[in-house]
Amino acid sequence: MAELRLSGVKKDYGGHSVIKGVDLDIRHGEFVVFVGPSGCGKSTLLRMIAGLEEISGGTLEIGGKRANDVSPRDRGIAMVFQSYALYPHLTVAENMGFGLSLRKTPQAEAAKRVARTAEILQITHLLDRKPSQLSGGQRQRVAIGRAIVRDPSVFLFDEPLSNLDAALRMDMRMEIAKLHRNLGATMIYVTHDQVEAMTLADRIVVLNGGVVQQVGRPIDLFRNPCNAFVAGFIGSPRMNFLPVRVESVDAGMARVAAPGIGPVTVSAGRIAAPGQAILGVRPQILTPGDAEGRCLLHGRVALLERMGTETLVNIRLTDGPSVLAVVPGDLELSPDQDISFSFSPSDARLFPASDLPDPSAIPH
């Protein structure tokens, strides 16, 4: 069995703390995605699980056994690298069979497993080539093949698709999802791309600054982000954050207002007292026009992106910041045109101002 348990796992580099105590349980057969901006520590955490980085504090258990000091080769894991890390001097077959030969698998058995894996990944015709003769997508398949062939109980993926173009990335994403279904193995996947995280994960772990922000099913994270960082990171395009003033809090509901907004009553979330706060409004919940019980925003069209199936409207609010709205279908608007959008207060989320000391720091 290959469940993983991280308890208070820390990583320091010469006094500089990179992972600040992570607690996480990963069940057997689960697909977990680590996501976060670059430098958040997600790759470091993955490499600590792989045994490529020492664990400075806390414990890592694999299959119920403490694995802090177990060497990478004895952890029963396989890893797919961002750079693919194929051995340039070996053929595809030799690359895939490398681990088997090191583990003294009989040659006939190894050849059989390589052939079977190649078939699954549809790279049988490439087996005699060297990595330098392969395209990016083919290299990716070989790298995955090299991991699969050893039949490990845990797969680690370190941003495996980031070097591929968009179309290929989508294909491979689907293929990895299929692979997970067929193999039933535990998979841990690192990415900075929240779309990959949303589509692949059983559970997402959002990391920032070496600290786990939230762990949960993708849809839960989308619907109920625990803070402005998670709210801003999950979902595309990014959630709009509007600085507001909380006028009163009562029975879990807060009455907020800002120039050009409200006053409006929304769920108070973590807000307990009047003061400055941030109102999170996803672009998808903004619709043109007004209706009963909705909160109205008024401004001018600053930028218009017509995609055909949907339209992205960037609105400069009167006396306020810009917001982005995504409207299904095509919308014929002209720049600088006066426009009103509205949203249902129950769809908006309120966060403490301290969640976003510097709103511009959240990446898209």
Added chain:
Amino acid sequence: MRAETVLIRLGKAVAVVAILFWSLFPIVFIVSSSLKPGQDIFAVPPQWTFQPTTQHYVTLWTQWGVFFQGLANSAIVTVGATLLAVIASTCAGYVFSRHAARWLELSIVGLIAVRLIPPIVVTLPLFPIVNRLGLADTHLVLIILYATFFVSLGTVLMRTFIDQIPRDLDEAAAIDGASRLTILRRVIVPLAAPGILAVAVFVVVFAWNEFLFAFIFTGTNAKTAPLVISEMIGSIDGVDWGVLFAASTVQLAPVLIFVILMNRYLVAGLTAGATKG
């Protein structure tokens, strides 16, 4: 074509010819003199056409058997030193490339600093030690000394080469189940082969021609060919120039052939780091 460019081309051609003459003349002189009848070697004016003779090679074979023993000793010492230096440099280069620590950085400065000391300063104090250890006049002492002398340069070179091998490959191999030694043997060594060959060329050329260490530390059993040649030059009963040039030719040939064969790796070694990536 403008007159200026013609002049420049002419200048370049002259420069190339001058460099060729500068580097080839001694070789041509030695080889041709070894084939000239003894009377003609220093004839004035020089004789450009002559009846080639193998007489000097015959004399070398019959009267200077010790020279061929010297060649065998040179071969043993050269191959031994090259193997040792290459293995040590590769291992050390791997460590320097993959690990960063202040004391490691200091030690590489130390390695280079050792190269700045004139060899003679090291050799004379070593003489009594080598005698005490019973290593005097053995192949082993030269193998160790030559290898030691080249491990510094070799390590720096190998580090540069190994730096160009992505670390991901080490890590992939580690996860695939490789021990450190297996990673070195099956991933690093095959990929750093051009560097290894470049280092080998340096050591071979050095060990094959080295005089000072061989002179101080050997006598009979491990006496190398350059020592025998030096005896020919200083012979108190007169120099037989023909035989001397024949011996020089025999001494020169293997290393010349080796360097020509390995030329592209040598160039790779010299430009390592300049063409990173």
Added chain:
Amino acid sequence: MKTLQTNRRGFLAGATATLALIAAAPSLAAGKTLNILSHRVHQTSLGEGEADLMAAWKQSNDADLAFTTFDSNPLMDRLFREASLPETEFGLGYLVDNRPTSEIAKLFEPLDPWMEKDAIADFADIAPGLIKGMTIDGKLIGIPVRTATQALFYNQDLLEQAGFSAPPATLEELVAQARKITDDKIATGMILASDLAVFPVMFARAFGGDFLTPDFKLLPDPAAMEQALTVLAGMFANGALPRSYATTKNDDQVTWMQQGRAAFTVLPFARAAQLNDPEQSKFSGRITAVGFPVAEALAGKTPMATVVEAWAMVIPANAKDKDLAWSYIKQVASPETTLGMALNGNGPARVSTFSDPQLVAKNPLATIEAEALANGRGAFPPFPEAARAQALFLEEVQLAVLGRKSPAEAVEAIAARVAPLLP
């Protein structure tokens, strides 16, 4: 990448071959072995194989000889270095007579006790001057074994072309003949290396002077040295010495004589063989030698004190098996072995050997070599600063010969600069 792999395979194959080679390397010969530090000449003059002069000795002593040979200067360095160790593998060394200063002599076994215990046959026959050169601070440290006596070599053909039927009998005749051969454009009169003290010393002695006497008198007769430099400068000025005099080396003397580019030179008698070697020389059989002549004023009165260099066998004081070494010395210094070596081209240290009919038949110069040796001595005695003294001396000599300084000024400078270096 394909090529990479092949190379690796080749590399491993080479490595395996090497290990095999090392494994197959000959192991050291066992048993009693006398390790000897020498010049190759000392080894070859003892003969090899069937002509091995030491065959009987080896058998009766159940011993083998292992020669480690070097060129002269490296040999001395190595010998002194080995003798300074707490213990050395080398039981015997060959020492040249211009090296043993008091300090160096202390590194070697005094041999007088060995003589008393087990004397060398007919010891009195060994030239007394050579024995004296090896007696330092009253102790005999080496047994002379090889001499190199300087002779005046000349090319009979070139002399005949210039109308001379006999070699010069006086220094003045030598100068005149060299001049005529030069003037007649037959060849350069004489070739001498400019980096050896031997030649100016010989010229000075021809006028009854010297550079430094065995009892360390510097320039005992400055006028004689001035005359010598005057003669040499004159020869250079009129072309009887080559224009390239300043860069002329000992080996050039041999090649110039072999090629007929010079008519006279000064070299050890033993070089006659090489000068007349048909494979190297264009004047094979036509180059012969006489003793170096004295000046007319001294002719018939004072014999020429030619320069002699001698080698002696020494036992390092730290050697292990001195009995075996002494046994070797006794055998090599014996009259029979001395003759055998002389027939192999070695300049003998025994006076009687020169008159042996076998040697006279083989070496027509033996008799005159014996005469020259009888009055010869080293170029100058050994002392710690000898090398620097020689360099200063040669510097002044060159300035005088090339005409940059008058001979008188040069002589004065030699006196002033060398005196502080004397012991």
